[in-house]
Amino acid sequence: MSARILEIENLTVSFDGFNALNQLNFNMEAGELRVVIGPNGAGKTTFLDVITGQVKPTAGRVLFKGKNLRSYSEHQIARLGIGRKFQTPRVYLNLTPRENLELSVNRQKNVFATLLKKPTSGERKTVRSLLETIGLVAKSDIKAGLLSHGEKQWLEIGMLVAQSPDLLLVDEPVAGLTDEETRITGELLLSLAESHSIIVIEHDMEFVRQIARKVTVLHEGSLLCEGTIEEVQNDPRVIEVYLGTAPEDAA
Ligand code: ADP
Numbered sequence: 426m427s428a429r430i431l432e433i434e435n436l437t438v439s440f441d442g443f444n445a446l447n448q449l450n451f452n453m454e455a456g457e458l459r460v461v462i463g464p465n466g467a468g469k470t471t472f473l474d475v476i477t478g479q480v481k482p483t484a485g486r487v488l489f490k491g492k493n494l495r496s497y498s499e500h501q502i503a504r505l506g507i508g509r510k511f512q513t514p515r516v517y518l519n520l521t522p523r524e525n526l527e528l529s530v531n532r533q534k535n536v537f538a539t540l541l542k543k544p545t546s547g548e549r550k551t552v553r554s555l556l557e558t559i560g561l562v563a564k565s566d567i568k569a570g571l572l573s574h575g576e577k578q579w580l581e582i583g584m585l586v587a588q589s590p591d592l593l594l595v596d597e598p599v600a601g602l603t604d605e606e607t608r609i610t611g612e613l614l615l616s617l618a619e620s621h622s623i624i625v626i627e628h629d630m631e632f633v634r635q636i637a638r639k640v641t642v643l644h645e646g647s648l649l650c651e652g653t654i655e656e657v658q659n660d661p662r663v664i665e666v667y668l669g670t671a672p673e674d675a676a
C-alpha cells in the first residue's frame with residue numbers, strides 16, 4: 426500500500442471573486458511522477474502557488490502527507506519537504522556549479538560562511554553525486570554564468586534536490602531549451618522520479634510524451650480528466666477545450 430503524499434479537496438482560490446481554482450480535487454501517491462497540463466489560464470500556476478503556500482485556499486484544503494497546510498507559512502512548507510523549481514533559473518552566476526550545490530546542501534544558508542569554510546567530506550560526496558546526476562561533472566568548476574540555459578536548469582534542479590524534498594514541483598522545465606537539452610531534462614526527471622514524488626507542469630507535448638505516466642488536465646480551475654497520455658489526448662473533452670486544435674498547438 427502506498428501512502429498519499431498530496432490530497433487536494435474541493436480547493437477553490439478566488440481573486441476578487443474570480444475562481445482561478447474551482448472545487449479542484451486532486452490526489453497523488455508517494456513516488457508518482459505526475460504531469461499537469463491545461464490551456465493558458467487553466468489554473469496550473471495557481472495550483473503550484475497554493476501547494477507551496479504562496480497563495481492560501483479560499484475554500485477547501487491541501488493535505489501534504491496528511492497535514493493540512495493552511496496554517497503553515499511558505500518557509501515552513503518548504504521545510505516540511507516541498508521544493509519548487511521556478512521557470513527561470515535562480516543560480517548564483519558568479520559561483521561555480523559545485524559552489525552553488527555546496528550552498529544548497531549546507532543547512533545554514535549563508536553564502537559567505539559557506540564559501541569560507543571547507544565542506545565536510547559528507548557534503549563533498551553529496552555534491553559530487555549531485556553533479557553526476559545533473560551531468561555537470563566536467564563543468565563543476567567554471568562560473569555558472571558560462572553554462573547554457575539548459576545546464577543552468579539542471580543545476581537548479583540539482584540545488585533543489587540537494588535540499589532533500591519529498592515532493593518536487595517543476596514549472597515548465599523545458600521552455601527555451603534545445604531538443605537535445607529537452608531530452609536530457611526528461612531523463613533527469615525520470616531518474617529523480619525513482620526516489621522522489623514529482624509534479625511537472627508542461628506545455629511541450631513531445632516532452633510530456635517522453636516522461637508522462639499519469640497526466641492530469643486542468644480546465645477553468647477544475648480537473649477535466651486524468652489518465653495516460655493516450656487516454657487524455659483522445660478524450661473529446663480535452664480536444665474541445667483545446668478548441669479543436671491538437672494539444673501541441675494550444676498547450
Ligand atoms: P495557468 O498557469 O494555467 O496559465 P494561472 O494559474 O496563472 O493559469 O491563472 C489562472 C487564472 O487566474 C487566470 O485567468 C489568471 O488571469 C488568474 N489569476 C492568476 N493569478 C491571479 C492574481 N494574483 N490576481 C488575479 N487573477 C489571477
Ligand code: MG
Nearest residue numbers: 466469470471
Ligand atoms: Mg502558468
